[in-house]
Amino acid sequence: MAYREKDAIVPASELPTLGHVDVLNEGEYVDEKVGSLSSRDSLDDATDRDEVVLVKGEPVITTxxxxxxxxxxxxxxxxxxxTFRSAVLGTVFAGLGAALCQIYLFKPIQVGVSTVFLLLLIYSVGTAWAAILPRATWVEGTRFARLAPILHFINPGDFHLKEHVVASLVASTAAGGSSAVMNFAVQRLYYDTNVHATTAVLATFSTACFGYGLVGLLRPLTVYPSEMVYWANLPTVSIFQAMHFDSTANHKRIKLFWTAFSGMFLYEVIPSYIFPLLNGINIICLTTQRAPAKAVDVITNLFGGTDGNEGLGMFALSFDWQYITSLPLSFPLVQQANSWVGIIICYVALMGIYYSNLWNSLAFPMLSTSLFSSNGSLYDQLAVFGNTFQLNQTALNEIGLPALTGSNAWSSLTQNLAIGGLIAHCVLFWSPYVVASFKQARTGTQPDPHWKAMQRYNEAPWYWYACLLVLAFVAGLIVVLRGETTLPWWAYILALALGAVVTPFSTLLYARMGNGIATNQLMKMVAGAVNPGRPVANLYFSMWSHDVVATSINLAGDLKMGQYLKIPPRVMFLTQVWGTILGAIINYGMLPIFSIILASSYIDSASGQSVQTLNSAAVTWSLAKELYGPGGPYFIIPMALLxxxxxxxxxxxxxKRWQKIGPIKVHDIMLPIIYSYSANMSVGxxxxxVSTIIVGIVSQVWLRRYHPGWYKKYNYILGGALDGGAQVMIFILSFAVFGASGAARPFPAWAGNPATGNVDYCNGNGALD
Incomplete structure (x- = not known):
């Protein structure tokens, strides 16, 4: 046994068969079973024997x-x-996933529809289907034997892993492919326009399928290699394998899963409905109730944060898992460490901008995505753009230019910083990897063991994806020529081209680190330059550029999940196309529910912030020359790209000169992530x-480094269980008491659910007015 203690260090070169072993922390040791681990990876290429840290005989999951x-x-x-069963279940639950997606779209923190939630429901129904419906074996040797093929078609037997995955991905693709629907919501809410069904369905289909076509062509770079992990998918993959792979270890994992799921399901009703103060307990807010009014305003801006756009939430502790989510259990430590740096910058920057009155910030709320007039009132955009959705210069001269809050301007600035940093990082740091990935795909030497295991199946040809690109292009062109977009055809082509250029960069970052970069500002900046004075055209330009990027990332993550779970590539192609079509139809059908959700004051006073943000950006960038040009108040924002x-x-x-500075590896500093998180609290x-940081430290520092065996077996499945329990309860509460099905039924007021003011008792800035 080789190990490190205070007085004895065995050189790594003396350890058997591993190419390299990191120097271990004090008290850690490398078990003598290391040789069996080396043989277990069964990789022939010596380059794949990279750094592996072993603690108590277990590998530390790092790369x-x-x-x-x-x-x-x-x-x-x-x-x-x-199968017939997987297709039916996927189709049915696609509607459910789309409904839940729209509910979350209008909540103050944007939470995606968890695949865990969908897969649990599908697993329950699929298992019942297999047990209850007649099987072919039931009629063998009877006079009904001729019905055996039909019965087998309807019920092919036990509900297996791949059927489960296909049904879940159809449902999750439909639920996740709805970002374009926000454009239609903006037109309905801010421009009193009802988008026709043909426009909505074809536009959504065009956006999603163009993104999927790009993903298919980029598979050698963004899906096949091991480093393309898509970390947020790991809880889902772990649950799939635990549910369907029968072993002693999986029995323990399943027991943990159902215990955690049930506990969170029962608990979530408390912070989300009965005791909402649990979403943000802040000692400073609670102990400063009698402070002077001006002091309370400052305290609210810095420490308040339980209500939408209330404050920065410094030192608040949340006990509401629906908002914490499993992401800090999933994202790699390097990503989270960079995000923590960005969050620290965010506290300093937003308070500094506001109280230094940069961009006339003191005239407006500290946190808001609304547009304001110079006197602090909400901006009358209808008077400026009218029903034609085009600029009325006379009205603009009378009313004046719109103004952004300081936090909104800072958010736009940092998004552009992040885009510039992302492109530079990919080109300078990751270009050798890009070249190597395409060479491996061309020569069939990709060393990833999951990719190798997939070689038994026929690959989906590249021209399938190319045909999908053409269909998506034609569908979008029909919308531009016939729909309510005000977007010229040449601007549509430019939008697609811009999205296609940015997609590889953003997908690379997301796959490797777990989060992407918001590209909306870049797209709207270009849209404003080519379509001045047309906010609705700006919306659609962004849809066919930014939303193509976002959709590509989601669909690439699903393709990676298919590789992990050995779904045949051609089946994956059909699965995602069908899910995309369903999403286009169902999400348009969900539009009438928007008015119910927005009308419910209980859901959130800040409901619709995503739609509000989208509209604000479209309006301001349609006035790009006046607001963002040289001499304009926000000229620094487009310059941030450079x-x-x-x-x-x-x-x-x-x-190139120093790979490490102290304990920090220079290439681990991810400036795009730091930029992005330095405006992370500008809204919502x-x-x-703080709670997400604590969860991340417990998972990625303590468990991963010092208890790697437990981490490997249980970390990701625990995160999935907690997500699933919370989201199932939220879905039930949304229709039972939150108003998604009609009138809301608020819980009676008490100390943990105050009737007036902010929930966390940070009641500055007019919260009690």
């Missing part, structure tokens, strides 16, 4: 290669994937920040 070799099983039982490149270039030059509910 994407660790995930592929040690965390996820390469097992493939060869069970059927696309400014963001310079620090990454400097970082790259430093990395911010009381969850």
């Amino acid at each position: 994407g290669r660790d995930v592929s070799r040690f965390l996820l099983d390469t097992r493939d039982d060869g069970d059927p994937a696309l 400014i963001g490149i310079a620090p990454t270039l400097l970082q790259w030059l430093i990395a 509910t911010n009381s969850t920040v």
Whole structure:
């Protein structure tokens, strides 16, 4: 046994068969079973024997290669994937997923519809289907034997892994492909326009399928390699494998899953309905109730954060898992560490901007995405743009230019910084990886064990994806020429081209680190330049550029899940196309529910902030020359796109000379992530920040480094269980008491659910007026 203690260190070179072992922390040791671990990865290419840290005989999951070799099983039982049962279940639950997606779209923190929630429901129904409906074996040797093929078609037997995955991905694709619907909501809410069904369905289909076509062509880069992990999917993959792979270890994981799921399901009703103060307990807010009014205003701005756009939520503790989510259990430590740096900057920057009165910030709320007149009143955009959705210069001269809050301007600035930094980081740091990935795909030498296991199946040809690109292009062109978009055809083509250029960069970051970069500002900046004075055209330009990027990332993550779970590539193609079509139809059908949700004061006073943000950006960028041009008040915002490149270039030059500075690896500094998180609290509910950091430290520092065996077996499935329990309860409460099905039924007021003011008792800035 080789180990490190205070007085004895065995050189790594003396350890058997591993190419390299990191120096271990005090008290950690490498078990003598290391040789069996080396043989377990069964990789022939010596380059794949990269750094592996072992603690108590278990590998510490750090890189994407660790995930592929040690965390996820390469097992493939060869069970059927696309069946009548999986198609029906996927179609039925696509509607449910889309409904829940729209509910969350209008909540103050944007939470995606968890695949865990959908897969649990599908598993329950699929298992019941297999047990209750007649099987072919029931009629063998009887006079009804001729019915056996029909019965087998309807009920092929036990509900297996691949059927379960296909049904879940159809449902989740339909639920996740709805971002374009926000454009239609903006037109309905701000411009009193009802978008026709043909426009909505074809536009949504065009956006999603164009993104999917791009994903298919980029698979060698963004899906096949081990480092393309899509970390947020790991809880889902772990649950799938635990549910369907029968072993002693999986029995323990399943027991943990159902225990955690049930506990969170029962608990979630407390913070979300009965005791909402639990979403943001802040000692400073509670102990300053009698402070002077001006002091309370400052305290609310810095420490309040339980209500939408209330404050920055510093030191608040949230106990509401629906907002914490499993992401801090999933994201790698390097991503979270960079995000923590950005969050610290955010506290300083937003308070500094507001109280220094930069951009006339003191005239407006500290946090808001609304547009304001210079006197602090809400901006009358209808008077400026009218029913034609085009600029009325005379009205603009009378009313004046709109103004952004300081936090909104800072958010736009940092988004552009992040885009510039992202492009620079990919080109300077990751270009060798890009070249190597395409070479491996061309020569069939990709070393990822899951990719190798998939070689038994026929690949979906590249021209399938190319045809999908053409269909998506034609569908979008019909919308532009016939729909209510005000977007010229040439601007539509430019939007698609811009989205296609940005997609590889954003997908690379998301796949490797777990989060992408908001590209909306870049797209709206270009839209404003080519379509001045047309806010609705700006919306659609962004849809066919930014939303293509967002959709591509989601669909690429699903393709990676298919690789992890051994879904045949051609089945995956059909699954995602069908899910996309369903999403286009169902999400348009959900539009009437928007008015119910927005009308419910209980859901959130800040409901619809995503739609509000989208509209604000469209309006301001349609006035790009006046607001963002040289001499305009926000000229620094478009310039940030170029400014963001310079620090990454400097970082790259430093990395060529010094790979480490103290304990920090220079290439682990992710400036795009830091920029992005430095405006993370510029909108919405911010009381969850500290809790997510604590969860991340417990999971990614303590468990991952010091209890890697427990981490490997239970970390991701625990996160999925907690997500599933919370979202199932939220879905029930949304229709039972939150007003999604009609009138809301608020819980009676008490100390944990105050009737007036902010929930966390930070009652400055007119909260009690």
